Amino acid sequence: MRSLGLMKTSRMIYDEHTEGEWEVTGTCVNPEYDEEMYSGDVSCAVLDIEDTAEVIFTAGETEGFHKHSMLSGYIYTFDDATGIISAGFYLDDELVSGIVQIATEKNAWKQFEIYLEDFSPKSNDFNQLKISYSGLAHDGFLLDYIKLEKSIASPAMVFNPAKDGREVELRESDNWLEWRYVDEENWTQLYEIPGGTATDELVKYDEGDPTAGYLSEKIIAGENISIDEGTEENENKLVISSTGCGAGLSEISFEFCVQAGEAQTFDIDIYVTSGYTISKAILESDGTLEGVSIDIDSTPVDGLDDMEVSTVDVFSATNNNVAGIGKRVTINTPGVDSDTPTVIRGKIVLA
Structure with missing residues (x-):
């Protein structure tokens, strides 16, 4: 048949x-x-x-x-x-x-x-x-x-082992359906069973992958990604986490007009998928602004808490200042003494 x-x-x-x-x-x-x-x-x-x-x-x-x-x-x-x-x-x-x-x-x-x-x-x-x-x-x-x-x-394929009237038997072995005559010792492979139990612990990347392996060996962590063996409720699982600021975000550019008179604050909401760290600020002003500071949710960032900005200056943060998802960054500026507004612009560099 x-x-x-x-x-x-x-x-x-x-x-x-x-x-x-x-x-x-x-x-x-x-x-x-x-x-x-x-x-x-x-x-x-x-x-x-x-x-x-x-x-x-x-x-x-x-x-x-x-x-x-x-x-x-x-x-x-x-x-x-x-x-x-x-x-x-x-x-x-x-x-x-x-x-x-x-x-x-x-x-x-x-x-x-x-x-x-x-x-x-x-x-x-x-x-x-x-x-x-x-x-x-x-x-x-x-x-x-x-x-x-x-x-x-x-x-x-042709499979007709019982054409001479002899009785045959079938079995599954190592993901194969096998047959033999009941009075013989050797088994013959008939076809490979999809999704059999013998290889359910091993995986291949695709049909071109020559070697099956464990899932932990087939996944490589990219930049800002960690892969760890789970514990407790995640035991026998791989835990994949993002360790960077997400979506390739590395810096935030801004430009604000500082009015004459009272001090002003400018808020920046950073929407990222994980925590981030402010490593430095690159600032420039059309005039001279003293006492410029940067906060994360109202907490000053060490090293960026009392800056004098005129020409292009680079200010480095000195603490860890790790912020969570959705934390707000605030730029605090003093009022301008003259009647002419000035502009502050630059970048906040994330890590």
């Missing part, structure tokens, strides 16, 4: 954009042929064949028939082709499937699609695809866009 392809995945075998994932070798092979291609800039050419030739695609890691449903691609044969082109799967150069012929069309690109069950796999694992030619000498053939396809609705 045929089973439906569950959680199948796609894997590109040959395309110029997959360089390094599958190694291309073989006799008479040029993997960067740029005179004719189906897609992109190059194709894989097998040229000037005497009587036999093969192109070997070798994966960087072992693949499984259970992950895919179909082998597809495009093939171009030159007009003097007379032999047979076929495909088979191997594990470290040992044949683990049957050999299937690929239909061709002379002087044209022809798509081929072969269900993996038609290869009659002998085991689940493979790491090589070999496409071979056998026949008379000829100019050769081209391959492009070779892919292991996924297909939810398409036939996938």
